[in-house]
Amino acid sequence: MELQDLLDALDSGETITGASPLHAVMHATSQEALRITGELNGGYHEPARVRELLAELIGRPVAETVTVFPPFAADFGKNIRIGERVFINSGCRFQDQGGITIGDDCLIGHNVVIATLNHDLAASRRADMHPASVVLGRNVWVGANVTILPGVTVGDDAVLGAASVVTKDVPAGAIVVGSPARVVRSVPE
Numbered sequence: 617m618e619l620q621d622l623l624d625a626l627d628s629g630e631t632i633t634g635a636s637p638l639h640a641v642m643h644a645t646s647q648e649a650l651r652i653t654g655e656l657n658g659g660y661h662e663p664a665r666v667r668e669l670l671a672e673l674i675g676r677p678v679a680e681t682v683t684v685f686p687p688f689a690a691d692f693g694k695n696i697r698i699g700e701r702v703f704i705n706s707g708c709r710f711q712d713q714g715g716i717t718i719g720d721d722c723l724i725g726h727n728v729v730i731a732t733l734n735h736d737l738a739a740s741r742r743a744d745m746h747p748a749s750v751v752l753g754r755n756v757w758v759g760a761n762v763t764i765l766p767g768v769t770v771g772d773d774a775v776l777g778a779a780s781v782v783t784k785d786v787p788a789g790a791i792v793v794g795s796p797a798r799v800v801r802s803v804p805e
Contacts (some may be wrong), residue, residue: 617641619694626695626713626747631736634743642692642713642745649673649693657687660714674698695732699754704728714747714766722752725760732766743786753788 617637622645625638632638656669663683671678673693682698685706690696694710699720710716714732718724720732736744748767752758756770759778770776771788781795790799 618647623695625800627664627715627749629714629747632713632745632747634745639745645694649690653687653689654695657689660684670698678713692707705760713745715749717749717751719752719754719756719772721755722758723756724758725762727761728758731764736767777802 617640622638622641625632626726632642646720652673654670656666656673661669661725666684666686667678667680667682670682670684674726675691675694676697678698680698681701684704687706688704688708690710690712691712692713692726694709695715697712697717701720701721702718704724705726710786711731711733716730716732724743730750731746732750734746734748735742736746739784750764750766752770753768753770753774755773757775760762761774761779762776764776764782768785770782771790772785773789774786775791776786776797777791777793778781779795780793780797782792786792786797787799789803791801791803792799
């Protein structure tokens with residue numbers, strides 16, 4: 617099994633069985649992500665070097681308009697897509713096996729967690745993983761300490777209030793707060 621086989625399985629929502637060949641590829645890829653994020657977070661780097669390390673982590677180019685303030689952690693790395701003019705503040709943790717897409721002009725606050733995997737609830741299959749992507753539309757503002765759970769899509773221009781736990785899709789232009797997050801109003805014009 618190769619990384620592309622794993623990415624195809626993850627992107628199709630296929631369950632990754634514990635101790636399977638795909639699980640082994642996931643583990644190996646995670647070790648690479650730990651190495652790269654260790655370098656990223658091990659000291660000061662100029663913004664261009666941060667983008668180089670991020671590109672190495674995600675396996676695709678990163679626009680010069682992207683800014684990341686370390687520390688930053690991704691436990692897989694290879695299933696992240698980042699648009700133009702994105703800002704990711706310090707302390708963010710991405711569990712990206714299921715896929716994370718960040719649209720253009722997004723702002724991601726301190727200590728945001730984006731999760732894209734669930735373990736099986738059955739105790740006998742707890743090592744099995746169920747991927748589900750997270751998609752942030754264009755111009756989304758994610759407040760500090762927000763947690764976004766697997767399978768969530770956030771519409772363009774939405775705001776996720778600080779410390780919210782986002783468990784379901786967020787409509788475009790909505791402001792959500794709380795745990796679980798709920799719509800409280802719309803973004804003003």
